[in-house]
Amino acid sequence: xxxxxxxxxxxxxxxxxxxxxxxxxxxxxxxxxxxxxxxxxxxxxxxxxxxxxxxxxxxxxxxxxxxxxxxxxxxxxxxxxxxxxxxxxxxxxxxxxxxxxxxxxxxxxxxxxxxxxxxxxxxxxxxxxxxxxxxxxxxxxxxxxxxxxxxxxxxxxxxxxxxxxxxxxxxxxxxxxxxxxxxxxxxxxxxxxxxxxxxxxxxxxxxxxxxxxxxxxxxxxxxxxxxxxxxxxxxxxxxxxxxxxxxxxxxxxxxxxxxxxxxxxxxxxxxxxxxxxxxxxxxxxxxxxxxxxxxxxxxxxxxxxxxxxxxxxxxxxxxxxxxxxxxxxxxxxxxxxxxxx
Amino acid sequence: xxxxxxxxxxxxxxxxxxxxxxxxxxxxxxxxxxxxxxxxxxxxxxxxxxxxxxxxxxxxxxxxxxxxxxxxxxxxxxxxxxxxxxxxxxxxxxxxxxxxxxxxxxxxxxxxxxxxxxxxxxxxxxxxxxxxxxxxxxxxxxxxxxxxxxxxxxxxxxxxxxxxxxxxxxxxxxxxxxxxxxxxxxxxxxxxxxxxxxxxxxxxxxxxxxxxxxxxxxxxxxxxxxxxxxxxxxxxxxxxxxxxxxxxxxxxxxxxxxxxxxxxxxxxxxxxxxxxxxxxxxxxxxxxxxxxxxxxxxxxxxxxxxxxxxxxxxxxxxxxxxxxxxxxxxxxxxxxxxxxx
DNA sequence: CCCAAAAATTTACGCGCGTAAAAATATTAT
DNA sequence: ATAATATTTTTACGCGCGTAAATTTTTGGG
Numbered sequence: 001x002x003x004x005x006x007x008x009x010x011x012x013x014x015x016x017x018x019x020x021x022x023x024x025x026x027x028x029x030x031x032x033x034x035x036x037x038x039x040x041x042x043x044x045x046x047x048x049x050x051x052x053x054x055x056x057x058x059x060x061x062x063x064x065x066x067x068x069x070x071x072x073x074x075x076x077x078x079x080x081x082x083x084x085x086x087x088x089x090x091x092x093x094x095x096x097x098x099x100x101x102x103x104x105x106x107x108x109x110x111x112x113x114x115x116x117x118x119x120x121x122x123x124x125x126x127x128x129x130x131x132x133x134x135x136x137x138x139x140x141x142x143x144x145x146x147x148x149x150x151x152x153x154x155x156x157x158x159x160x161x162x163x164x165x166x167x168x169x170x171x172x173x174x175x176x177x178x179x180x181x182x183x184x185x186x187x188x189x190x191x192x193x194x195x196x197x198x199x200x201x202x203x204x205x206x207x208x209x210x211x212x213x214x215x216x217x218x219x220x221x222x223x224x225x226x227x228x229x230x231x232x233x234x235x236x237x238x239x240x241x242x243x244x245x246x247x248x249x250x251x252x253x254x255x256x257x258x259x260x261x262x263x264x265x266x267x268x269x270x271x272x273x274x275x276x277x278x279x280x281x282x283x284x285x286x287x288x289x290x291x292x293x294x295x296x297x298x299x300x301x302x303x304x305x306x307x308x309x310x311x312x313x314x315x316x317x318x319x320x321x322x323x324x325x326x327x328x329x330x331x332x333x334x335x336x337x338x339x340x341x
Numbered sequence: 342x343x344x345x346x347x348x349x350x351x352x353x354x355x356x357x358x359x360x361x362x363x364x365x366x367x368x369x370x371x372x373x374x375x376x377x378x379x380x381x382x383x384x385x386x387x388x389x390x391x392x393x394x395x396x397x398x399x400x401x402x403x404x405x406x407x408x409x410x411x412x413x414x415x416x417x418x419x420x421x422x423x424x425x426x427x428x429x430x431x432x433x434x435x436x437x438x439x440x441x442x443x444x445x446x447x448x449x450x451x452x453x454x455x456x457x458x459x460x461x462x463x464x465x466x467x468x469x470x471x472x473x474x475x476x477x478x479x480x481x482x483x484x485x486x487x488x489x490x491x492x493x494x495x496x497x498x499x500x501x502x503x504x505x506x507x508x509x510x511x512x513x514x515x516x517x518x519x520x521x522x523x524x525x526x527x528x529x530x531x532x533x534x535x536x537x538x539x540x541x542x543x544x545x546x547x548x549x550x551x552x553x554x555x556x557x558x559x560x561x562x563x564x565x566x567x568x569x570x571x572x573x574x575x576x577x578x579x580x581x582x583x584x585x586x587x588x589x590x591x592x593x594x595x596x597x598x599x600x601x602x603x604x605x606x607x608x609x610x611x612x613x614x615x616x617x618x619x620x621x622x623x624x625x626x627x628x629x630x631x632x633x634x635x636x637x638x639x640x641x642x643x644x645x646x647x648x649x650x651x652x653x654x655x656x657x658x659x660x661x662x663x664x665x666x667x668x669x670x671x672x673x674x675x676x677x678x679x680x681x682x
Numbered sequence: 683c684c685c686a687a688a689a690a691t692t693t694a695c696g697c698g699c700g701t702a703a704a705a706a707t708a709t710t711a712t
Numbered sequence: 713a714t715a716a717t718a719t720t721t722t723t724a725c726g727c728g729c730g731t732a733a734a735t736t737t738t739t740g741g742g
Contacts, residue, residue, distance in 0.1 A: 008728055019691045024730065034689060034738090054459050055400040056728035060697050074440075075425055075629065080416035084444060096456075099415075099440050103425060115437075118395050228633045258633050265635035288416065292569045292599050294606035294635040349698055360721045365700065375709090375719060397698035401727050 006050045016044030027052050058120065067095040067315070068116040068124040070109075071151075072193075073225050074101035076255070077288040078302075079127065082151070085308035086125055093316055095122065104193070104225040106132040113141045123315045126158070127151035130194040148315040150307065152194050156326050159318045162311040164302045165330035166196045169284050170203035170250070173300040176335055177248050181273070181280060183213040185244045187260060188252035189230055190219040197252050200284065204250065216245045231259020232266075239267050248280040248341065254290050254299055257283030261293050261340070271295055272339050280341035286333065295339035306331050347391045357385030368393050399461065407462040408436040408656070411453055412492075413470045413534075414566050415442035417596070418629040419643075420468065423492070426649035427466055434657050436463065445534070445566040447473040454482045464656045467499070468492035471535040489656040491648065493535050497667050500659045503652040505643045506671035507537045510625050511544035511591070514641040517676055518589050522614070522621060524554040526585045528601060529593035530571055531560040538593050541625065545591065557586045572600020573607075580608050589621040589682065595631050595640055598624030602634050602681070612636055613680050621682035627674065636680035647672050 006012045013020040018041055026033050026041050033041070044050070058064045067090045071079040083099055090097035100116070102109035109129050116124055123146040128138060130152045139157050141147065147158040177184040186204045188197055201217060208215040220234025231251065238244060251257035260281055261271060270277045272295045283290060286301020310329055318324070347353045354361040359382055367374050367382050374382070385391070399405045408431045412420035424440055431438035439460070443450035450470050457465055464487040469479060471493045480498050482488065488499040518525040527545045529538055542558060549556040561575025572592065579585060592598035601622055602612060611618045613636045624631060627642020651670055659665070 010728080020729085021692085021731075022690055025690090028730085037690075051455070051459050053400065053728055055396045055398075055461075056697095057396075057730080059394065059396040059400060059699090059728085060730045062730095074415065075418050075421035077416050077418060077421075080418075080421055084416060084442065087442075088444075099442075101425065101428075101440075103429075114392075118392050120396075228630075232633070261635060262633045262637065265637075289569075289630060292573070292603045294602060296603065296606075351698080361699085362701075362722085363720055366720095369700085378720080394698055397727095398700080400698085400729090401700045403700095 006048045009052055012044065012048065012050045015048060016041055018044075027057070061120075063122050063319075064120050065095050066119050066121040067097050068100060068119065068121045068126075069097055070100045070102065070112055070116070070124065070126045072102050072109075072127055072129045073104045074099070076225070078254075078285055079151075081288055082127075082302075082304055082308055085304055086312055089308060089312040093312070095316075102129055104129065106134055110134050110137045113137060117141065117144060121145060123147065123159075123319045125150060125311055125315055128154045130154070130196075131191075132193060146315070146318050148311055148318070150311045152196055153328065154195070156328075158326075160314055160324070160327040160329070162307060162314060162329045163196075163331070164307065165332050166199035167203040167206075168330070169300045169333045170200040171207045172333070172335060173282055173284060173298075174204055174207035174250060176337075177250060177280070177282060177341060178207075178211050178213065181341075182246040182248045183208060183211060184248040184250035184280075184282065185216040185218055185246055186252070187218050187220070187231070187235070187238070187249050187256060189227070189234075189256065190221055191223065192252065193225060200252050214245075218243050218249075227253065227255035228259040228262070231256035232262045233259075235260035235263030236266065239263060239269060244279070247278060249282070251281065251283045254283035254285040254287035254297060257281055257297055257299070257340075258287075258289065258293055261295075261297070265294075273341060282341040284333075286336060290336070291338070293340070298336065298338045298341040300333045300335050302333055303331050347389045350391075350393055353385065353389065353391045356389060357382055359385075368398070402461075404463050404660075405461050406436050407460050408438050409441060409457045409460065409462045409465040409467075410438055411441045411443065411450075411457070411465065411467045413443050413450075413468055414445045415440070417566070419595075419626055420492075422629055423468075423643075423645055423649055426645055427653055430649060430653040434653070436657075443470055445470065447475055451475050451478045454478060458482065458485060462486060464488065464500075464660045466491060466652055466656055469495045471495070471537075472532075473534060487656070487659050489652055489659070491652045493537055494669065495536070497669075499667075501655055501665070501667050502669040503648060503655060504537075504671055505648065506673050507540035508544040508547075509671075510641045510674045511541040512548045513674070513676060514623055514625060514639075515545055515548035515591060517678075518591060518621070518623060518682060519548075519552050519554065522682075523587040523589045524549060524552060525589040525591035525621075525623065526557040526559055526587055527593070528559050528561070528572070528576070528579070528590050528597060530568070530575075530597070531562055532564065533593065534566060541593050555586075559584050559590075568594065568596035569600040569603070572597035573603045574600075576601035576604030577607065580604060580610060585620070588619060590623070592622065592624045595624035595626040595628035595638060598622055598638055598640070598681075599628075599630065599634055602636075602638070606635075614682060623682040625674075627677060631677070632679070634681070639677065639679045639682035641674045641676050643674055644672050 013023045087097045100112045142158040149158045149161045153161045205215040222230030264271050283297050283299040290297040290299050354364045410427050428438045441453045483499040490499045490502045492504050494502045546556040563571030605612050624638050624640040631638040631640050
């Protein structure tokens, strides 16, 4: 960093000995200028620490390089993890990601979408709240902004959908549980926030019927996104009332399972597959925390990398002009065997 | 939403029957125009769904309404929670928050700061990585942008510091442990990422000496931000080698404690204060997850609301012109008694 | 060395809004 | 009602950059 402060691209062009339109071209796409020009500009950037004014840049551009990433709840490490993954893929492809959380609130989700619209982003990666979402608002947004839906599918809106194959998830882990012990009961929320939960229940029922077992679904009360507490309270009641018809419980997701494990602990019910254990508990999601429960949680994990990779690639392709019909991609999960089941 | 699309403020001013400069004034501060004018503008906004172009708005403004929020690691629910809190306080005060995570990487932290600088924010709420931070970069940033440091203090830079009183934290929970059973050993990382860890160790040693007990600090290896795994591996070794001189372990933070609990589980060491238990474990932070460990973790919790409130208020006051000398505010935590200790 | 193609330069305009200054109008106090 | 004050309107310019068109320069191949 030498010399006096550069105020704008005009001045920067002068000191770097390149014309302003060429410099502008460079900032829009460094590969669009000749290599020798590029290195001269880059030397000048290095020397004068110049960065174009992002507001002036985006004002006249039809398409900014901004990408919005929206998740339902950033304080859920699952979403935090996938958001981080997406963020870095955006950066790697030269986009400027901005992270938003709906904080589990449909009104906030709409506000986020409004904010996003004002940003005129090149595209948006959106994980909707699900059941609570204002569907019409999402639909309208998708019409204005290239949007790829991930994690939880809401009709056929946007450019497409990328997420996990919930049928495969539940089918696979139900299979595992059936083969290694008593067939599982299914532990879920009565009114889940997320539509994936319905698919998982259906898949459980189908898998059980394939095995010739009687499905047993325990649906517990509770609203909102405090899944652990819902699992703990519901689990407490279920254990007390002896509502689990077998010694194995498959939870609709890991966070519920974490709550159920706490309920088991509090009632002295030993969890695991040892001979001294009275219940097996499994989750679904491969939640970052599942490794550290006691006992460590058997679960079926999202393929975080593949989901974010596929989602980001699909969005970037669409941004760069590729037109493809609406498409749903559902990736398989992999079983993580631990001590809980 | 009626009529055709409004393209810019000029058109919007025309249809709303107000002059453009007045409309501009309204968008900068709705209270700066007469109530009757305000309601006419608001009616027109309602009707035409107009929003000014944020890029054009910010281009000429000396001070945008943007506020940056930077945390070291968004996938840590503690930071996610405090970030959420700060975000909503910004919104409530009419600022536009943007969330950033350094993802535990000092180079990324510097990049975030560069991005932030380009946004010309009114102010920034920054929780530094700590030990790994590029101190000179932080210092330079604080000179350019009004920055309030929170969570983890790095010299006397920025407008001030707001965080928890780590001495009080450790002193308080050490007191509790000493009074209710054997005095605690202290379980920590040898090279912690966060400077708060040093304060906590010092405070532990001081508290033990006050009681006339011999301090016993167990420092385990491990780099980075995977605290649970570090706690689990370090805990595993410590238990195996019988390195805890008493039956009580105070962990430097909750995430280490969570890992230690897993290590205990894996070695069949029963944790809690019951007669059948062989070890007591306590954490520090009041991590969102601490309620759901097995056994639930006794800890001393940050006052999330007060920290974010104080930090946000201090920043907003400075933005609005209030000049105050650099000041460090450290808030007390409160003990959360659960079954682990 | 010449020529066609590629790249850079010159010139010029416009984006949407902030903002300043002077004039006109509305509101409030006297 | 009148003066004093607060608000709004009119007018006008500029911010920093995107971008288009015409021109000039550079490049690489034969």
